[in-house]
Amino acid sequence: MDQPNTDVIQGTLDLLILKTLSLQPLHGFGIARRIEQISRGTFKVNPGSLLTALQRLERAGWLDAAWRQTENARRARYYTLTRSGRRQLEAETADWTRRAAAVARLLEAEG
Amino acid sequence: MSLWRQIARGLRGLVDRSAPDRDVADEVAHYLAEAAAAHEAGGLSPEAARRAARLDLGGAVQVREAVRGSGWEAAVETFASDLRYAVRGLRRSPGFAAVAVLTLALGIGATTAIFSAVYPILLAPLPYPGADRLVMISDVGAGGAPLDVAYGTFRELAARSRTFDALAVTDAWQPALTGLAEPERITGQRVSAGYFRVLGVAPAAGRDFDAADDQPQGPKVAIVSDGLARRRFGGAAAVLGRTLLLDGTSYTVIGVMPPGFENVLTPAAEVWAPRQYRALAPFESAEWGHHMRMVARLRRGMSRDQAARDVAAVTRSPIPDFPRPPWAALKQGLGVHSLQHDVVRGARPVLLAVLGAVLLVLTIASVNVTSLLLARGARRRGEFALRVALGAPRRRLVRQLLTESLTLAALGGVVAMAVAFAGVRALVAVAPAELPRAAAIRLDAPVFVFALGVTALVGLAVGLVPAFGASRDDPQAEIQRGSRRAVGRHGSGRATLVVAEVALALVLLVGAGLLLRSLARLFAVAPGFDASHVLTMQVGAAGSGLARDSDRIQFYTQVLEAVRAVPGVTAAAFTNQLPLSGDFDGYGIVFASVPPGGANDYGSAMRYAVSPGYLETMRIPLRRGRLLNAGDVTGGPEAVLINESFARRVFRGRDPIGERVRAGPEIATPDRPWGVVVGVVGDVRQTSLALDAPDAFYVPASRWPWVDNVQSLVVRTSGDAASLAPAVRQVIWSVNRDQPITRVATMDALVARSAAQLRFALTVFEAFALAAVLLAALGIYGVLAGSVAERTREIGIREALGATGGSIVALVVRQGLALTGLGVVIGLAVAVVASRAIAALLFGVSPLDPVTYAGVITVLAAAAVAASGVPAWRAARVDPASTLRTE
Numbered sequence: 002m003d004q005p006n007t008d009v010i011q012g013t014l015d016l017l018i019l020k021t022l023s024l025q026p027l028h029g030f031g032i033a034r035r036i037e038q039i040s041r042g043t044f045k046v047n048p049g050s051l052l053t054a055l056q057r058l059e060r061a062g063w064l065d066a067a068w069r070q071t072e073n074a075r076r077a078r079y080y081t082l083t084r085s086g087r088r089q090l091e092a093e094t095a096d097w098t099r100r101a102a103a104v105a106r107l108l109e110a111e112g
Numbered sequence: 113m114s115l116w117r118q119i120a121r122g123l124r125g126l127v128d129r130s131a132p133d134r135d136v137a138d139e140v141a142h143y144l145a146e147a148a149a150a151h152e153a154g155g156l157s158p159e160a161a162r163r164a165a166r167l168d169l170g171g172a173v174q175v176r177e178a179v180r181g182s183g184w185e186a187a188v189e190t191f192a193s194d195l196r197y198a199v200r201g202l203r204r205s206p207g208f209a210a211v212a213v214l215t216l217a218l219g220i221g222a223t224t225a226i227f228s229a230v231y232p233i234l235l236a237p238l239p240y241p242g243a244d245r246l247v248m249i250s251d252v253g254a255g256g257a258p259l260d261v262a263y264g265t266f267r268e269l270a271a272r273s274r275t276f277d278a279l280a281v282t283d284a285w286q287p288a289l290t291g292l293a294e295p296e297r298i299t300g301q302r303v304s305a306g307y308f309r310v311l312g313v314a315p316a317a318g319r320d321f322d323a324a325d326d327q328p329q330g331p332k333v334a335i336v337s338d339g340l341a342r343r344r345f346g347g348a349a350a351v352l353g354r355t356l357l358l359d360g361t362s363y364t365v366i367g368v369m370p371p372g373f374e375n376v377l378t379p380a381a382e383v384w385a386p387r388q389y390r391a392l393a394p395f396e397s398a399e400w401g402h403h404m405r406m407v408a409r410l411r412r413g414m415s416r417d418q419a420a421r422d423v424a425a426v427t428r429s430p431i432p433d434f435p436r437p438p439w440a441a442l443k444q445g446l447g448v449h450s451l452q453h454d455v456v457r458g459a460r461p462v463l464l465a466v467l468g469a470v471l472l473v474l475t476i477a478s479v480n481v482t483s484l485l486l487a488r489g490a491r492r493r494g495e496f497a498l499r500v501a502l503g504a505p506r507r508r509l510v511r512q513l514l515t516e517s518l519t520l521a522a523l524g525g526v527v528a529m530a531v532a533f534a535g536v537r538a539l540v541a542v543a544p545a546e547l548p549r550a551a552a553i554r555l556d557a558p559v560f561v562f563a564l565g566v567t568a569l570v571g572l573a574v575g576l577v578p579a580f581g582a583s584r585d586d587p588q589a590e591i592q593r594g595s596r597r598a599v600g601r602h603g604s605g606r607a608t609l610v611v612a613e614v615a616l617a618l619v620l621l622v623g624a625g626l627l628l629r630s631l632a633r634l635f636a637v638a639p640g641f642d643a644s645h646v647l648t649m650q651v652g653a654a655g656s657g658l659a660r661d662s663d664r665i666q667f668y669t670q671v672l673e674a675v676r677a678v679p680g681v682t683a684a685a686f687t688n689q690l691p692l693s694g695d696f697d698g699y700g701i702v703f704a705s706v707p708p709g710g711a712n713d714y715g716s717a718m719r720y721a722v723s724p725g726y727l728e729t730m731r732i733p734l735r736r737g738r739l740l741n742a743g744d745v746t747g748g749p750e751a752v753l754i755n756e757s758f759a760r761r762v763f764r765g766r767d768p769i770g771e772r773v774r775a776g777p778e779i780a781t782p783d784r785p786w787g788v789v790v791g792v793v794g795d796v797r798q799t800s801l802a803l804d805a806p807d808a809f810y811v812p813a814s815r816w817p818w819v820d821n822v823q824s825l826v827v828r829t830s831g832d833a834a835s836l837a838p839a840v841r842q843v844i845w846s847v848n849r850d851q852p853i854t855r856v857a858t859m860d861a862l863v864a865r866s867a868a869q870l871r872f873a874l875t876v877f878e879a880f881a882l883a884a885v886l887l888a889a890l891g892i893y894g895v896l897a898g899s900v901a902e903r904t905r906e907i908g909i910r911e912a913l914g915a916t917g918g919s920i921v922a923l924v925v926r927q928g929l930a931l932t933g934l935g936v937v938i939g940l941a942v943a944v945v946a947s948r949a950i951a952a953l954l955f956g957v958s959p960l961d962p963v964t965y966a967g968v969i970t971v972l973a974a975a976a977v978a979a980s981g982v983p984a985w986r987a988a989r990v991d992p993a994s995t996l997r998t999e
Contacts (some may be wrong), residue, residue: 028142028146029139029142029143030142030143030146030147030150031146034150048143048147048168048169049169052136052139052143053142056136068138073149075142075145075146076138076142077136077142077146078138078139078142079141
């Protein structure tokens with residue numbers, strides 16, 4: 002039972018999705034795979050959470066969704082980052098950096 | 113943008129369920145396909161790859177549900193389906209639904225109706241800008257009771273105080289409006305110039321009074337209400353600038369108040385004119401009588417305490433510029449109260465009592481519906497158990513049941529509006545005439561908000577107990593038990609509720625009983641005169657030809673002669689004030705042999721300026737000496753009668769006959785001749801049956817310093833008093849066509865009206881207590897009927913073993929009486945405390961009156977026996993053979 006924990010850190014799924022989509026439009030499965038690849042397997046995205054999150058982000062106006070043909074000729078729902086999505090990504094990135102730095106400082110603190 | 117998108121998507125989802133569903137389903141399917149392809153590329157067989165993909169996804173349906181449930185429309189849909197389910201359930205049991213909805217409608221409707229009166233009178237600020245800055249300033253009379261102020265006091269305070277924006281005084285005025293088709297007596301007010309500025313309301317048309325109007329020889333100007341303008345002149349524009357003939361004097365209308373203007377100091381007032389008193393008046397003049405009400409507006413930022421200190425500083429330091437007579441020396445300072453408090457003071461006890469009563473009714477209604485829901489829940493336990501077993505979360509079950517009770521309450525709330533509408537009309541109809549702000553009692557926005565709040569609260573309250581009770585059940589046990597015999601445990605819950613209902617009903621009954629006994633006691637009070645067969649009416653004497661005192665004496669004498677000639681009239685007389693009519697006219701009185709000591713000896717006694725024959729007509733008994741006679745009208749020293757308790761208090765056993773006496777505004781004038789006490793008569797209750805007879809003196813009207821231009825005619829008749837009114841009115845008009853005749857009433861009606869507030873409280877309590885007893889009886893019936901149905905088998909066995917029908921009936925009735933008994937014991941404890949809340953309304957009865965309590969317990973016991981009757985009869989008819997066979 003010493004499998005490494007591959008859960009996405011709570012509260013960061015939105016950030017990961019937005020970042021991934023800032024590189025290129027993708028469908029749900031593509032997003033999951035890209036996150037897995039870039040994190041070198043550290044994070045495995047739960048499909049249920051992912052699809053719910055996509056729905057929510059689209060509702061919030063940060064993503065646009067459209068049905069398109071994939072390269073292997075399947076119909077898939079592609080997500081694109083909107084302009085307000087980009088702003089949100091910047092805000093969340095800044096926030097994450099600040100908090101991660103704080104955690105790092107705490108962990109490095111001595112005596 | 114994103115909010116818009118949220119709403120748009122949600123709405124689209126609600127309108128067309130299938131479109132977003134399809135999207136989600138397709139997306140999930142695509143995800144599965146890609147995942148399977150990836151697994152296959154990783155070397156799995158197609159079959160294994162698909163299974164692995166599905167495992168990753170963790171159940172396509174759950175994902176779809178999770179995605180779908182994430183929007184706000186999902187909550188709406190859950191609610192909608194709960195609602196549909198609730199409505200369907202109610203339609204399946206229309207009897208239950210009707211009883212529950214009607215019960216709630218009565219409770220909520222009655223509460224709303226009462227609140228519609230409580231809100232404007234006790235809670236809402238008075239209808240003036242900055243109403244919290246309005247105060248009433250009163251003099252302090254004997255024993256600390258508030259007393260009207262003298263005009264001189266107002267002048268001094270207006271000049272010397274520093275905490276007010278404006279001050280004003282007003283006194284009553286009931287001028288005859290003549291010169292139009294029909295003479296009419298209207299209610300008005302004489303006011304100082306700043307009256308409307310104090311209230312913060314300006315005329316809608318024309319102008320307000322200014323200082324130049326309020327001078328002793330100032331212009332005769334008047335402001336009228338919008339109501340009077342419409343009623344008699346066809347609108348504000350038509351009356352502005354017109355001349356009105358008021359008491360025979362011409363007044364120019366300079367202003368019309370706005371349509372919604374509410375004049376809380378004198379709600380009936382339709383005309384206002386400047387008081388036009390002298391700034392510096394001799395002490396014996398009218399200006400120094402205690403007859404004016406003073407209102408003031410605090411300066412912004414000033415508290416009432418600051419104002420009270422300011423006023424106290426003025427009263428403690430008299431200065432030569434403002435001399436004070438001994439009776440207005442302000443030795444005890446002046447009282448500063450909020451106007452709101454002053455206006456509603458009289459109505460507060462009765463309104464609070466009625467509000468308390470209606471909340472009890474609402475509670476009983478809610479308890480009743482809770483009990484109904486519990487019974488219904490007990491029948492539906494199998495259904496709930498099944499739903500839990502099938503995976504419905506308990507939270508969902510609670511929500512479902514609360515939706516049901518809220519639906520019931522909402523339906524009840526809708527019907528309640530009809531109840532409230534009727535209730536408000538009934539309330540205004542039975543409300544005592546002196547209820548302040550009665551015109552503001554209506555169903556308006558705040559009242560609707562209140563009704564909505566009460567409905568929601570009641571919906572939650574009645575649903576909570578059954579909902580949590582049902583969700584706690586163990587599904588397995590319930591399903592095994594089957595639904596029919598599962599009533600027992602919940603029966604005890606309902607029994608508890610019935611005990612509560614009986615207790616609450618008892619509290620209401622005690623209130624009604626105490627009020628009933630008070631009313632009986634009040635009417636047993638002898639008013640001091642014989643009220644039967646007496647017709648009364650006010651007759652004015654104003655206008656051209658009646659300007660001098662002698663003219664008016666002649667007019668009233670002629671009227672008396674004409675009235676005495678009417679067939680059926682046995683006696684008739686005039687008086688300036690009539691007992692129990694609301695009249696209140698007091699003047700100072702001094703006796704030569706009793707040295708005046710301290711300000712209180714100037715305190716007033718009721719003045720009755722009467723025509724000889726008044727005491728005989730009213731049958732006020734003579735105790736000593738003689739009554740007034742024709743000889744007293746013109747010649748000799750002024751003859752004065754005093755009442756017996758006054759004589760006892762002042763002369764302490766000495767014979768007052770022959771004592772020299774002076775009464776009226778000129779008692780301080782040294783050269784005024786003394787009158788003589790010629791008789792002592794019985795006490796008469798003047799203001800209310802509940803208040804002891806005040807000190808009083810009677811003088812011939814012709815000997816008073818002036819002849820009142822409004823007097824009350826009292827007519828003793830041999831037959832029905834009311835039926836003589838038209839004939840009497842006709843003969844008065846035959847003497848003078850232009851004199852208004854008002855306040856036509858029999859003395860009996862006036863006596864009844866003096867108990868109007870008590871009667872109002874009693875009417876409301878009786879209605880509510882009746883509803884409470886019916887509801888409690890219904891509750892007892894429900895529990896017993898349920899218990900008999902549940903115990904059919906036991907009863908069958910008892911009968912098979914030889915129990916008689918009588919013993920079975922006794923068994924059931926005993927159960928009903930046990931519930932009632934417990935409720936009575938608890939209710940008694942509550943009533944002992946709660947009845948103190950209506951102590952202020954009671955008369956001659958202790959809040960712990962044993963007769964009332966005994967009566968109430970009897971009533972409840974009778975109701976319990978009656979409610980037990982049907983179930984008991986049904987139990988006695990149980991056929992043991994068939995019962996046992998069905999088992």
